[in-house]
Amino acid sequence: MTEAARPGGTPGENRTGRPGSTAVVVGGGLAGVTTALALADAGVRVTLLEGRPRLGGLAFSFQRGTLTVDNGQHVYLRCCTAYRRFLDRIDAAALAPLQNRLDVPVLDAAGRPGRRLGRLRRDALPVPLHLGRSLATYPHLSLAERARVGRAALALKALDLDDPALDERDFAGWLAAHGQSARAVEALWDLVGVATLNAVARDASLGLAAMVFRTGLLSDPGAADIGWSHVPLGELHDRLARKALDSAGVRTELRTRVTSVRAAEGGGWRVEVPGESLDADAVVLAVPQREAYDLLPPGALDRPERLLEIGTAPILNVHVVYDRQVLSRPFFAALGSPVQWVFDRTEASGLSEGQYLALSQSAAHQEIDEPVAVLRERYLPELERLLPGARGARVKDFFVTRERTATFAPTPGVGRLRPGARTKAPGLYLAGAWTATGWPATMESAVRSGVSAADAALAALGRPRDHLFVHEEAA
Numbered sequence: 001m002t003e004a005a006r007p008g009g010t011p012g013e014n015r016t017g018r019p020g021s022t023a024v025v026v027g028g029g030l031a032g033v034t035t036a037l038a039l040a041d042a043g044v045r046v047t048l049l050e051g052r053p054r055l056g057g058l059a060f061s062f063q064r065g066t067l068t069v070d071n072g073q074h075v076y077l078r079c080c081t082a083y084r085r086f087l088d089r090i091d092a093a094a095l096a097p098l099q100n101r102l103d104v105p106v107l108d109a110a111g112r113p114g115r116r117l118g119r120l121r122r123d124a125l126p127v128p129l130h131l132g133r134s135l136a137t138y139p140h141l142s143l144a145e146r147a148r149v150g151r152a153a154l155a156l157k158a159l160d161l162d163d164p165a166l167d168e169r170d171f172a173g174w175l176a177a178h179g180q181s182a183r184a185v186e187a188l189w190d191l192v193g194v195a196t197l198n199a200v201a202r203d204a205s206l207g208l209a210a211m212v213f214r215t216g217l218l219s220d221p222g223a224a225d226i227g228w229s230h231v232p233l234g235e236l237h238d239r240l241a242r243k244a245l246d247s248a249g250v251r252t253e254l255r256t257r258v259t260s261v262r263a264a265e266g267g268g269w270r271v272e273v274p275g276e277s278l279d280a281d282a283v284v285l286a287v288p289q290r291e292a293y294d295l296l297p298p299g300a301l302d303r304p305e306r307l308l309e310i311g312t313a314p315i316l317n318v319h320v321v322y323d324r325q326v327l328s329r330p331f332f333a334a335l336g337s338p339v340q341w342v343f344d345r346t347e348a349s350g351l352s353e354g355q356y357l358a359l360s361q362s363a364a365h366q367e368i369d370e371p372v373a374v375l376r377e378r379y380l381p382e383l384e385r386l387l388p389g390a391r392g393a394r395v396k397d398f399f400v401t402r403e404r405t406a407t408f409a410p411t412p413g414v415g416r417l418r419p420g421a422r423t424k425a426p427g428l429y430l431a432g433a434w435t436a437t438g439w440p441a442t443m444e445s446a447v448r449s450g451v452s453a454a455d456a457a458l459a460a461l462g463r464p465r466d467h468l469f470v471h472e473e474a475a
């Protein structure tokens, strides 16, 4: 083991030449990259340590022959203000544009193929009228169901999101108590909720569900406009993030797994990686909850075992390359079928001929370990049912990506298990989509957690909060 190194360049100086504070950020997912950028922007000398050979954590790309594949389709909403600032900060906003106006085609496979198309879209009217026309004409619900959805939406708007009791209740129970039929849950609440929460309503905390629907659909007319990357995720979260980190003066070490974090003798923290130890004034653990549990020194949290009680939920992506175009829209959601959301990945993947579709299957507990052959038998006929053009098309490639621990499980009661950024150990902080951001496990939650951890560290270091990621309430 070498002598303990200080993050950055000359000991005791930051890139501005002033005597400076130092920080080590462990984990190069969106939470860690955000923390590192925010700290470096505020003049702290930062080292970012990531165990894998790339940045981006759970949102990454890989090569399959000439195809660049995302491990899972990722979307964000206009209300994801922190993630949007992150995209701005890494100079990537133009590569992941938002729809001008929310517009989700919803195909019902139970009707005649291709005929039962509904749309969830908004008008240029104030909340909640912006969704009124879309709801009034949504063909997948009866007139009475649509009226009851409207009433439930207003009841949801009236909930007090600061009431911790909401987190203890499940969303399905609340929906039933507010007159929502099984069909309304399937065709509307779960259609949106499963994709955003990674859980069906009966497995979801009312608090988190209410937060998602309130923020997305009932805060600002444009809040639910959907954005997604038009290039591989790795281009944003790895290449451009790395470029921004480099120009901010962050020392980034990939393939560098942290094995322990402990208090250093002269104060501050000592971080051990194979072959090196680093000393720093502040350490941020931006790793998943189980890894955080393993790395936390004794006494840092009152009940660290609670981190292990936070469950996880899987997401499966099914990838199909056809020899021709079978879908003319960028994406759609499906009903009456195991297919959930389908995205056209052709351009982003670099495919030059034919069409590449990715099926994003959330809360995929039943399917995550199914063999590829079984999934192929299940999904290809379903796509033919939904997309008439797929019937005569040749499947050139079929594969799946499985993320068994894609998100934390947003189960009732999870809120009290999620710790904030500060620990009881001065100078040691937590970040990650699973920490107490108030959001479900999303890119937005990851970025928000990174901002909170950086803010807590900067406050303790006595440094101004001089970075671009400022929460909207303070902006």
Ligand SMILES: Cc1cc2nc3c(=O)[nH]c(=O)nc-3n(C[C@H](O)[C@H](O)[C@H](O)COP(=O)(O)OP(=O)(O)OC[C@H]3O[C@@H](n4cnc5c(N)ncnc54)[C@H](O)[C@@H]3O)c2cc1C
Residues within 6 Å of the ligand: 026, 027, 028, 029, 030, 031, 032, 049, 050, 051, 052, 055, 056, 057, 058, 059, 071, 072, 073, 074, 075, 076, 256, 257, 258, 259, 286, 287, 288, 291, 315, 316, 317, 403, 405, 406, 407, 431, 432, 433, 434, 441, 442, 443, 444, 445, 446
């Ligand atoms: C298939 C899929 C689809 C998704 N879809 C969406 C979506 O549409 N919209 C959305 O907003 N969110 C989506 N998400 C969720 C989103 O990707 C995550 O919430 C977010 O990326 C989590 O970021 P993070 O930084 O908190 O954690 P992570 O991405 O898990 O990053 C943690 C990092 O820490 C590293 N690490 C762990 N231990 C160590 C160690 N000891 N030393 C060094 N490094 C270590 C890991 O390698 C990892 O890179 C999806 C996730 C998946 C998997």
